[in-house]
Amino acid sequence: MSPTTRIHTTIAVLGAGRVGSNLATGLSGAGHRIVLGVRQPDVTRGQWAGSPVTVTDTAAAITAAELVINATPGDTTLERLSVLRDALAGRVLLDVANATTRTPDGMPGGLLYEGSSLGAQLQAALPHTRVVKSLNTMLFSVMTSPAALAAAPTAFLSGDDITAKTLVRDVLHSLGWADRWLVDLGPISTARGPEAMALMVPALLGAFGFTPFALSVAR
Numbered sequence: 001m002s003p004t005t006r007i008h009t010t011i012a013v014l015g016a017g018r019v020g021s022n023l024a025t026g027l028s029g030a031g032h033r034i035v036l037g038v039r040q041p042d043v044t045r046g047q048w049a050g051s052p053v054t055v056t057d058t059a060a061a062i063t064a065a066e067l068v069i070n071a072t073p074g075d076t077t078l079e080r081l082s083v084l085r086d087a088l089a090g091r092v093l094l095d096v097a098n099a100t101t102r103t104p105d106g107m108p109g110g111l112l113y114e115g116s117s118l119g120a121q122l123q124a125a126l127p128h129t130r131v132v133k134s135l136n137t138m139l140f141s142v143m144t145s146p147a148a149l150a151a152a153p154t155a156f157l158s159g160d161d162i163t164a165k166t167l168v169r170d171v172l173h174s175l176g177w178a179d180r181w182l183v184d185l186g187p188i189s190t191a192r193g194p195e196a197m198a199l200m201v202p203a204l205l206g207a208f209g210f211t212p213f214a215l216s217v218a219r
């Protein structure tokens with residue numbers, strides 16, 4: 001599909017934290033139907049200040065969607081999504097999470113899946129789900145406003161299924177990502193590279209402060 005073609009997909013966003021709220025609002029603004037899957041729907045509904053979305057529990061959100069975005073803590077994602085294997089079967093799972101251990105101040109310490117990645121672990125645990133890893137190498141605000149940075153950001157894509165990556169590409173286009181900013185790294189095994197970027201986050205925040213940033217490949 002051309003980068004300028006608009007697609008409208010039903011998307012489940014799991015987690016209503018910084019990433020989930022920002023993506024739900026941005027994707028809703030881009031014309032997608034958003035179903036927010038959260039732990040306490042009544043509480044989230046009462047607090048929600050973003051674009052109009054349907055708020056429900058995690059399992060119901062997955063059932064309603066073609067594309068599911070994991071925006072929940074990466075260190076517990078594998079356990080939580082593995083038990084939802086049947087509900088996730090047949091769906092594309094866009095995983096934006098970083099799975100790290102934490103330092104006492106809550107910052108990423110080390111990689112939870114050394115030599116592998118959360119993306120690859122999810123694909124192994126969910127054989128009937130097509131997992132795509134992307135958007136984990138930037139601050140959350142850049143995911144929906146890529147053109148706001150002074151230099152063009154890169155969004156890496158890792159995944160075994162080309163159709164699933166095409167769907168994710170189309171959704172990224174709808175958020176303002178130019179096609180030349182998207183880099184298909186290959187199969188889901190390649191997600192270990194971008195996921196390791198999480199180790200740089202504390203130092204980057206120390207260098208720049210809490211300002212929007214993204215990894216970018218110059219060529």
Ligand SMILES: NC(=O)c1ccc[n+]([C@@H]2O[C@H](COP(=O)([O-])OP(=O)(O)OC[C@H]3O[C@@H](n4cnc5c(N)ncnc54)[C@H](OP(=O)(O)O)[C@@H]3O)[C@@H](O)[C@H]2O)c1
Binds near residue numbers: 015
């Ligand atoms: N922050 C960033 O700039 C950024 C950038 C790239 C990647 N990421 C990754 O994106 C993911 C989300 O990051 P975030 O900054 O949005 O985190 P966050 O603000 O802490 O939000 C995470 C959300 O996940 C949901 N959740 C579901 N199960 C949970 C559990 N067992 N414990 C805690 N929360 C649970 C919660 O929403 P409900 O209570 O509503 O269910 C919570 O609000 C993480 O994996 C992170 O590594 C973050």
